[in-house]
Amino acid sequence: MEAGSLRAGGGRSVLERSPRSRALDPLLRWVLTGLAALILLLIAFFFIRLFVEAKPAFDKFGYFGFVFDSNWDVSKAIFGAWPLVVGTLITSAIALVIGVPVAVAAALYITELCPRRARAPLTVMVELLAAVPSVVYGLWGIKVLAPKLQPAEQWFSDKFSFLPFVGGQVSIPNYFISGLILAIMIVPIVSAISREVMATVPAQDKEGALALGATRWEMIQMAVLPYSRAGISGAAMLGLGRAIGETIAVTIVIGNAPNVGSTIFSQGYTLAAVIANEFGEAASDPTHRAALIAAGLVLFLLTLIVNAIARYFVNRASRGERTVPQGMAG
Numbered sequence: 001m002e003a004g005s006l007r008a009g010g011g012r013s014v015l016e017r018s019p020r021s022r023a024l025d026p027l028l029r030w031v032l033t034g035l036a037a038l039i040l041l042l043i044a045f046f047f048i049r050l051f052v053e054a055k056p057a058f059d060k061f062g063y064f065g066f067v068f069d070s071n072w073d074v075s076k077a078i079f080g081a082w083p084l085v086v087g088t089l090i091t092s093a094i095a096l097v098i099g100v101p102v103a104v105a106a107a108l109y110i111t112e113l114c115p116r117r118a119r120a121p122l123t124v125m126v127e128l129l130a131a132v133p134s135v136v137y138g139l140w141g142i143k144v145l146a147p148k149l150q151p152a153e154q155w156f157s158d159k160f161s162f163l164p165f166v167g168g169q170v171s172i173p174n175y176f177i178s179g180l181i182l183a184i185m186i187v188p189i190v191s192a193i194s195r196e197v198m199a200t201v202p203a204q205d206k207e208g209a210l211a212l213g214a215t216r217w218e219m220i221q222m223a224v225l226p227y228s229r230a231g232i233s234g235a236a237m238l239g240l241g242r243a244i245g246e247t248i249a250v251t252i253v254i255g256n257a258p259n260v261g262s263t264i265f266s267q268g269y270t271l272a273a274v275i276a277n278e279f280g281e282a283a284s285d286p287t288h289r290a291a292l293i294a295a296g297l298v299l300f301l302l303t304l305i306v307n308a309i310a311r312y313f314v315n316r317a318s319r320g321e322r323t324v325p326q327g328m329a330g
Contacts, residue, residue, distance in 0.1 A: 088302065138253055153176060181253055
């Protein structure tokens with residue numbers, strides 16, 4: 001077919017379109033560019049606004065003093081956010097270690113091993129975890145999960161006290177319960193993204209591995225996981241960002257103790273939880289209010305760092321070679 005015979009929606013040849021109709025293309029490009037730039041401007045506005053509101057706290061305690069000081073005492077108007085930063089990182093790390101393997105395993109089972117009739121119901125059941133309100137997770141964690149797990153936590157603490165950050169008396173609530181609740185909460189998003197990525201693995205890659213004599217697990221290991229590595233890395237980092245910013249559930253199950261716990265079974269605090277708990281009472285205290293906004297700024301920066309790390313790992317995984325193990329190449 002000749003290029004001149006191509007017709008636009010109005011019936012005229014594409015090459016015969018008027019200059020006015022062609023002007024819509026650069027207009028669309030500029031509109032989309034403006035919308036994309038608006039997102040960056042919005043992020044910059046958030047950062048600048050938070051920084052301006054938090055500056056009184058930084059002026060009084062210093063930037064490093066505020067972030068790395070371990071004393072958060074509202075009664076004495078002393079605010080050091082290090083216990084909050086540590087609590088945020090510990091609970092998020094626990095959520096990542098527990099939640100990501102479970103989510104990826106669920107995605108693998110649904111896409112590769114689950115009977116076809118059961119895939120849709122199982123997918124819905126996993127995604128329904130995201131529909132549960134966070135306050136329900138928190139109440140379930142403190143009323144049901146924490147008391148039931150306390151004997152197991154104490155046994156683990158006694159038997160494996162030689163490990164770092166393990167040992168001593170178990171407190172209820174604690175870091176571990178908070179991390180476990182967060183792990184359950186990030187399973188739906190990590191599993192959904194991983195499942196969508198695994199569904200895009202070319203069928204010829206999987207069939208080729210099976211044709212070479214690979215077992216189902218070997219096929220997953222050499223075809224599915226390498227192809228999905230970038231997507232799984234991105235899903236894990238998105239789950240980490242979700243865990244870092246969670247507020248209500250963590251507030252209920254972490255103990256709200258503004259100190260750095262010596263073990264994962266100690267009580268603690270997080271940046272999001274302290275803002276939710278104390279912002280109402282800080283309205284009449286400018287220093288306290290500025291300190292809470294500064295905590296929000298630190299949380300905002302942590303989220304940006306997590307997203308930057310996620311982009312790095314996704315790009316690195318995308319550049320990695322997807323090779324068949326030498327044992328199966330012949």
